[in-house]
Amino acid sequence: MNNPKTVLITGATGLIGQEIVKQCHAEGIAVHYLTTSKSKLSTAANYKGYYWNPATNEIDHSCFEGVSAIINLVGASISKRWTKAYKKVVLESRTKTAQLLQETIKTNNYTIDHVVSASAIGIYPTSLTNFYEESHDEVSNSFLGEVVKQWELAVDGFEALGCKVAKIRIGLVLAKNGGALPEIVKPIKLGAGAAFGDGEQWQSWIHVEDLARIFMYAIKYQLEGMYNGVAPNAVTNKELTKIAANVLEKPLFLPNIPKFAMKLALGEMHMLLFESQRVSSQKIEHKGFHFNYANLRPALEDLLL
16 A cells, blocks of 8 residues: 555646645545646646647556556547537547647557446446446446446556556535536525426536545545445435435525426436435445545535535
8 A cells, every 4th residue: 555656647737636745645546637728838846737638549658657657537528419520529538638748658659557437337227226336237228328338447457467447436415516416406495496307317526525535545545446436325305305405595495497407408418417326335345435425414514504
């Protein structure tokens, strides 16, 4: 068990990436990160940016200098309207990036011991009754199910290069300044909060700080294989809405928001609000990981108050 001196992070400027960078620095780990935006290049001693453009297979090789571990978080946001063109972006931003990293490592014989990659619980079929563990092998027939399947296959390519590989299937990430939570609480704050559909769908959530800690834990203990990145206690959409309203001391008196209304507003992406995946966190806990936010109320109190 030991921390690498320097990690390379893709997607470092995103919601989860920022929290992981913070935790790396707290542990004395220097961060190299790849970005497609030249304006986001920083050259601080412990936080160095390198340019890449996966669309044209361009990458600044110096990003691998002194790096023994990669945290792979890159991927276009799924919270934009899923047009045909954008669906391609969502998929390729996850698969082509992994392939570019692998080709660069292979061609130049860089030594990378360990890769910890993001994945998503969207791979599990929607169900009100299943309790999903990592060994479940049926893949959701949704667009997201297909994306996650291809993504995980792309990440497996690192194993052929002799890297240890861990994949973290991420649930609904709760954070103060980004992701779904500000959107969920916006109507509640205005006194117009309501559950989606019948509100019975399971939401497997995680506090962003705990999620970043899982990535750090995987790096520190050289974990391999698949892990669910969700808190131990999933809630239904109805409970999530109710607890959030309660924490914010706002009333809930509106009827639930019907599925067709959300489909009109969001298109195919509306399924993000109606998919039901109750996911187990036991595997990572059995590895000795301890959640700071195992229950929703304390997590929301931390993020909303």
